[in-house]
Structure formats: structure tokens, C-alpha cells
Amino acid sequence: MTRTTYYTAATLDGFLADEHDSLDWLFKQHIDEAGPMAYGPFIAGIGALVMGATTYAWIRAHHVDRGEAWPYPMPTWVLTHRDPAPVEGADIRFARGDVRPVHAAMVAAAGGKDLWVVGGGDLAADFAEAGLLDELCVQLAPVTLGAGRPLLPRPFDLRLTEVARNGDFACVRYDVGGPYRGD
Template structure:
């Protein structure tokens, strides 16, 4: 069965990026790249990806524009209300609106593999609200930002399913329970 996972990292105070969309806090943290809940083990089972416009623009600015190739070899959707430039050779698809029909398209394109909601937090929350997010895998870093892009900007309940230490990080997997009552 295809699973939809929001795989990400956040600061101890719950932010994905600072108020300028910087991830400089993330890349200075020590980790074992083959440790628990690691990226390489995760990505091998992914058949389709979805990300928001800010994440897409960050990848362009910090990788593609620096001469690096597009980093994913699976169909990738970018959810946005504006036009974006394309990356030659990348299987990019642009979408907007309700994520439920998009999720169905992704399942079909994934060919039996899992789906990855790369980011941001608002997009992951849209998938959760539509009942289309199964789990969150999060690396929690020992740093605070005080402000920025939140991990999940909605009231939701999760169930801790797995937790490990990976050098500087807490690596945790949570199952999505559902919206939290106000």
C-alpha cells in the first residue's frame, strides 16, 4: 500500500527555516548519514514527490543555479499559484488547488512506491486535512530560531511510532491521527 510521508527536519522550537527561508542551521549539525530513519533508506522507496513553491525556489537557488543537476529522478509536483521556470530534463509538473486529486495523480505516477511531501509545512498540512498524509518523519535539531516557517501550521494530533538518536538529531516517526479539536 502506498504511504504518504512528510519527511523533513526542524529546529527544537518547530521551524523548518528561518524568516528568510535559510536552512543554514541544518547543514552544520552532525549526523550519521546511514543512521536511523536516514534519507538514503527513505528515498529508495519513493515513487513521486510534491513540494511547495518556496521549497522549489530554494532548490533552484541553492543547487540548480549552482550547476548541480536536478536532484530527483521521480515525477515531482510543485504546488503554486504562480508561474515558475522549469529545469531541463526534470519530470516536473505544476499544480494548484485541492490536493486530493493531486494525491491520486501522484499515486498513479508512483507505480506502487510511496509518496514524499517535501515541504513546506502548509502543504503537508493540506495533505493531512484532506486525509492524505500517513506519517511525518522528522529530524529535530538542537537549535532554536525564534521565528520562521513552522513545521506544521495547523492543529493536529500525531502518535509517536518510532524515535532514535542520530548524533546531534532526534529522529522521530509520527503517525497522523487527525485534526485537533479547538
């Protein structure tokens, strides 16, 4: 059964990036790539991924525009209302609107592997509201920013399934329930 996971790092106060889309707060942290919830074993199980337009622009600016290859060999959906340039040699598919057909296409393309919701937070919330997000896996960095791009800006009930320390990070994993109703 294909699982859909929102896997990301965040600040303790729940931001993916600062207001200027900087990840400087993240790259100064230490993580053990052989430790719990590390990226290597996670990405090995992923068959397709999805991200929003800002995240796509960030990866382009920090990898592709610096002469590096697009980092993901698996099909990548980018949700956007605009018409951004594709990346040569990368399997990137642009879509907009309802995430349900996107999810169905990702499952079909993933060859039985799992799906990664890269972010941002509104996109992950769209998947969760549609009942299409199984899991939230966050590496919490020991820093607060006070403002920035939110991790998950809508209310959901979660069930804690794993807690681990990896280097500077508190790594937490949750099953995603339905919308939080306060009762």
C-alpha cells in the same frame, strides 16, 4: 499500499527554515547517513514527491542555478499559483489548489512506491486535513530560531511510533491522525 510521508528536518521549536529561508542552522549539524531514519533508505522507497513554491525556489537557487542537476529522478509536483520556469531534464509538474487530485496523480505515477511531502508546512497540513498524510518523520536539530517557516502550522493529533538518535538529531516518527480537537 502507498504511504504518504512528510519527511523533514526541523528546529526544536518547529521551523523548517528561518524567516529568510536559510537552512544554515541545519547544515552545521552532524547526521550519520547509515543511522536511523537517514535519507538514503527513505528516498529509495519514494516514487513521487510534492513541494510548495518556496521550497522549489530554494532547490533551484541552491542546486540548479549553481550548475548541479535537479536532485530528484522521480516525478515531482510543485504547488504554486505562479508560473515558474521548469528545470530542463527534470520531471516537474506544476499544480495549484486542491491537493486531492495531486495525491491521486502522484499515486498513479509512483509505481507502487511511497509518496514524499517535502514541505512546507501549510502544504503538509493540506494533505493531513484531506486525510492523505499517513506519517510525519522529523529530524529535530538541537537549535531554536524563535521564528521562521513553520513545520506544521495547524492542529493535528499524532501517534508516536519511533524515536531514535542520529548524530545531533532527535529523530521522531508519528502516524498522523485527524485534526486535534482538544478532547
